[in-house]
Amino acid sequence: MTRYPKNMVLLHWLLAFMILGALFGGTVLLEPKANTDPGKLVSLRLHVSLATAILVLMLIRVAVRLRSRTPPAADIGHPVLNRAAPWVHFGLYLLTFAMLGTGIATAIASGLPGILLGPSDAPLPESFDIFTARLAHGIFAKLLILLIAAHIAAALWHQFIRKDALLARMSFGGKE
Numbered sequence: 001m002t003r004y005p006k007n008m009v010l011l012h013w014l015l016a017f018m019i020l021g022a023l024f025g026g027t028v029l030l031e032p033k034a035n036t037d038p039g040k041l042v043s044l045r046l047h048v049s050l051a052t053a054i055l056v057l058m059l060i061r062v063a064v065r066l067r068s069r070t071p072p073a074a075d076i077g078h079p080v081l082n083r084a085a086p087w088v089h090f091g092l093y094l095l096t097f098a099m100l101g102t103g104i105a106t107a108i109a110s111g112l113p114g115i116l117l118g119p120s121d122a123p124l125p126e127s128f129d130i131f132t133a134r135l136a137h138g139i140f141a142k143l144l145i146l147l148i149a150a151h152i153a154a155a156l157w158h159q160f161i162r163k164d165a166l167l168a169r170m171s172f173g174g175k176e
Helices: 006-030 038-067 079-110 112-117 132-162 166-170
Strands: none
Touching (some): 006 132, 079 112
């Protein structure tokens, strides 16, 4: 087996784009916008909807991953990096779930479900930063962005420096 199963490839790329979208939305669209801005409620609804879809797909991904055969670990070319790679992958899962958990905790603490599902004129809290879960959410977002950058850099290193066609393992072409 040289490739990941197609269902894992689909979940990988779907979640990759959704997580990047949620991180972009949270850091670029939501964070700088004042809670009094009427557009923030629309952005929050999109962010929460995307996060909900990510949570469902992450749970499916974990279940599929635990039941699927996968190709052997790629050789990075250095023993320390070879040992670090599984920890980076574990960190991606862990931080994604930490983001989801702190997002849910922030929403509950701030009364966001009632605001998002209730009348459109319900006010948002003056600031979400008064909630500890929101502060953790921001820290986890920065850590997740760093791990994603490392993951992408490693994939590009394999593809263009080592020239070992690693990206083909997580593609739809060819046999599994």
